[in-house]
Amino acid sequence: MYALPGGAVRRSLLLIGRGIRSEPRTFALAIGSSAVWGAAFVGVGWLLGRLTDTVVVPALTGGADSDVGTGDVLRAGLLLLALAVLTAVSVAGRRIWAGMAALDVQAGHRRRVTEQYLRLPMSWHRAHPTGQLLSNANSDAESAGYVFVPLPFALGVVVMIIGAAAAMLAADVVLGLIGVTVLPLVLAVNAVYRRWMTPAVTRVQAERAAVSDVAHESFEAATVVKSLGTETLEEERFAEATHRLRRANVTVGKVRSVFDPVIDLLPALATLAVLVVGAHRVASGDIATGDVVTASYLLTILTFPVRAIGFVLGDLPRSLVGHERVARVVDARGYLEPGRLPLQGGGGLHLEVEHVELGVGRGRDRRRLLDDVNLVVAPGRTLAVVGSTGAGKSTLVDVLMRLTDPDDGVVRYDGVDVRALSDEARTGAAALVAQQAFVFEDTVRANITLAEPSESPITDEQVWDALRLARADDFVRALPDGLDTVVGERGTSLSGGQRQRIAIARALVRRPRLLVLDDATSAVDPEVEQAILANLRRQECTVVVVAYRTATIALADRVLHLEAGRVVDVGAHEELLARDPGYARIVTAYARDRAERDERDADRGGVAR
Amino acid sequence: MSARIESTSDLGVLGTLREGLRLSPAIRRGFGVTLALAVVATLGRLVVPFTVQQATDRGLVGGVDIDLVVRMCGIAAGVLLVTSVASAWVNVRLFSATEAGLAQLRIRAFRHVHDLSVLTQNTERRGSLVSRVTSDVDTISMFVQWGGIMLILSTLQILGATVAMLFYSWQLTLVVWVVLAPMMVLAPRIQRMLNGAYGEVRARVGAMLAAISEAVVGAQTIRAYGSGQRVLRRIHTAIREHRDAGVRAQTLASAAFATGVLLAGTALAAVITVGTFLGLAGQISVGGLLAFIFLVQLFTGPVQAATEVLNEMQNAIAGWRRVISVVHTPVDIADPAEPRDLGPRGPASIALEHVHFAYPGGPPVLTDVTLDVPAGCRVAIVGETGSGKTTLARLVTRFADPVRGTVRINGVDVREAALEDLRERVVVVPQEGFLFTGTIASNVAYGRHPHPRERVEQAFAELGLLDWLATLPEGMDTDVGQRGESLSAGERQLVAIVRAYLANADVLVLDEATSAVDPATESRINRALTGLTEGRTSIAIAHRLSTAEAADMVVVVDAGRVVEVGSHAELVAAGGRYARLHASWVVQSG
């Protein structure tokens, strides 16, 4: 589990412990520098006092006959200078390494989160808005690492606390105790602070994600927004989310605004208490005046570590919340774990689907998307899947490609359960042209090979062959840099049909043994479509094609009619036309329309004549 | 040439600050009072050292005066409480004002993105645009909350301490300033370097988010092709580059800060050494020197604080510049100064006159297109993929302006019409549809004038889609999921059509709006639309020629030119380009 178990204190310690363990060297250097800084800081104070007493005052009051020489004065200056150098170097070391450690912790979270994004199944993605996922990888990962910036400072100066506390107790037990009480008080104040802060930062991080979500969704929808003229509506939606974030931020700010002065106040009040109690004890003769002075000086030293601890405690709730949000992603499960089996053989694949069931939702809301689907496609054969809008064709395709695992039943490639196949075996054997072509912001070549040019096993010649088969060669040749042209994000610089043909070429270039086309030529004109289909026919792979047009269906050896997730009928096109009225209604709709229109036109023509 | 969204604005530091404040006026709200309170809070810091010194000198050394000590400590405690309250109050005020200001900035930038033309929007990646209104703004908040006020307080403190120091010894004051001089000289250089370093960090955040966004949106393709490792490598590279940029910026900032610490320490050492010699020469007394040493620390403290703030400011500037560059991107499809009326509502005529178009830096896409669409006409645009049909639709809806030539609606050049008016009358269902997270009903009701539920229901009925709704578990209240992905592709298109239909425009442009819908449903919808849009002008772009068969007028586009115009029957009879296209359609559709 990535999530931290236990109560607030345990989780805080775990968070810090894990962070330090992940970057032990950097943290050691940062904490070490911090300790050196602490020592140097105390050293400067101490040296200043000593130099004043032994050099400055004697030199100035002793006049000419004091035994302080020029050398002593210069030596004093050099000593102070040396300490200044040490302070500066340790400050730099602490800040650099602390910053690096925090950035490393954040980068670690980011890597884990993004690995998950690529491993988790589509069902998970459907339930999580992209904007939120961006926020998890950005703001939440950042928050989770926040506390590590001040942490080395706080841990390093613990030395100061111990030293100062020991010295104080040595000076006088009673005064020492007053000073030491500051620490538990800081913790007590923090307990209250945490109680207020945790819900507040939880809100902030959630609202941050919400703002990111609205922004991402709205920018993705930019064209629709423009086409409906709803810019103002979107602005209002975003403003609402932004103001919720603002209010949450102000709440956090208020809590913090009170916390910081209170933390500063504690050592100050303790100093006053030491003076008052000290005065009494001096009066009663228990201690000397010098002890009081020492104790109050030590308390001012204590101010620094207390502040540093205050920083850490102040940032902890936010880090815990950030970590929790990151952990929710990292701990999500339901991967489609790959198996290990390879696939032997070549040529078309033997595809079998047995008793596949798939549902979404729970209880009464449960809806069957696929219901007892069975099918077999022999090697090299083509199966057309036909069904009305929302029948479950794409869902079936997802199951065939193992983008989703069925709740029940199996899909087999050459007799092997796809769940037992390794990822390489599965993706090497089967290629999908999805209903919605996705194009990466990359070169045309890389969009087809999906590999870096240096390590791609696919040659340019093969790429051009695939482009030719997909009838995409002409337009790619016309692009300014040919295969090296970078297409815009999501392929915005291409037309719809061009994107689709790139996607087809991407599938064909792999010479898959099973090719699955999900309505893959919907944005291609009829002529080009026919040419592509004719090319497909010459491939020797097994093909599953989701289609409506009779020409495409005619390519298939058999047709499967799917409605509401169930197989209505399977058979040759003519057989189904004859015995399955639902099927006939879909595939003959155009012809029927045409006939009707011709008839009407003829009528009208008749009347006119 | 359309405008680009630049990665960052090239305003200077002061220019950025000024523009930043102008865009977030709320930041300055009540600043005077906040500053006054902050002065009180800062003075409060001196209470404890002062009390310790006084109480020790007067109440402890040479005879204990408990009453005096108690009284002084009591007063000090009172003052401390007051200043604590003051500083808490300062914090609260700063938080409220800056958060309000930053909210203004976010909303402003967000709105501007939507005001940009489609082509300009596409010059920047979505993930990166998101970073402009989220994390780039967050970067600013640290600085505006503390930075401004700290800078002012530090300056006041530095000035105060200098005056006090001069009072004791002008020579030593000179020493202090001379020692710190290198910092003043180096500061601008360091600031410039930091500026670059932080700018790099912001750019890397944008790149990282863009990479992640692509991986998430393209998850299905990535998984189907098993190319996850490659995508992950790229994301990890982006993460590493961001981390490295962060380390570089922080190292630089730390080095700058440490230099300040070093010089402060050096100043102290120099004052003690030089001061002692001055004392030996009778230029300063012991008391004077001791007081001066205390003042040096009061002087170097704010100097260091100020460097810290300036470093933080460079970070904020980097974020600000990215937001400002969005706000400053020119809107190339803008409202005219004096918009012309598009005439009375009702069916509109459309005319294209010698229209030429090319995408920025690209070859001509439309060449000399002239077209006359009478009001109320149903036009079908057909043609090869990539021939320019979608582009043509973009010009009619004024998503882009022609390079040459004019597009007119009701005889009015669309560039002379108010965009508001145009969007009201011309509604397009784009080829790349998009649904918002929510239900089917909420998506259909989405529009300039939100539609009541009854109207939404009625629209489904009118388009003959009640049967389809009935197959869904919760009918109109079915959740559509992310980007509508819990619906099938065809179902998403149905929702988009109903939505556009409800907008009740004078001109309806359908760009492949039913490409994924099954033929039976498509035919039903088309028939319904024909009846319902009677009297509206409609332009349908479709590869399924069933649409063309039913249209009043068919326009054939080929390689950016209109090659044929006429009715379906005429064009088939003419035996040209359309006739060939139609022949292969008939073969295909049986």
Ligand SMILES: Nc1ncnc2c1ncn2[C@@H]1O[C@H](COP(=O)(O)OP(=O)(O)OP(=O)(O)O)[C@@H](O)[C@H]1O
């Ligand atoms: N994740 C999901 N949650 C809930 N319902 C879903 C989900 N995915 C799909 N559906 C529903 O399952 C049905 C089948 O969807 P599918 O995408 O498989 O249809 P299709 O046959 O491909 O349709 P089209 O021809 O429109 O592409 C649809 O009604 C859809 O709303």
Ligand SMILES: Nc1ncnc2c1ncn2[C@@H]1O[C@H](COP(=O)(O)OP(=O)(O)OP(=O)(O)O)[C@@H](O)[C@H]1O
């Ligand atoms: N944003 C863009 N930037 C640069 N070139 C573009 C852009 N959009 C389209 N193009 C190019 O302009 C040409 C016409 O594209 P358009 O989208 O208008 O074609 P289309 O006729 O709609 O094709 P389809 O039937 O495939 O949708 C194509 O060659 C395309 O690559």
Ligand SMILES: [Mg+2]
């Ligand atoms: Mg589908």
Ligand SMILES: [Mg+2]
């Ligand atoms: Mg198009």
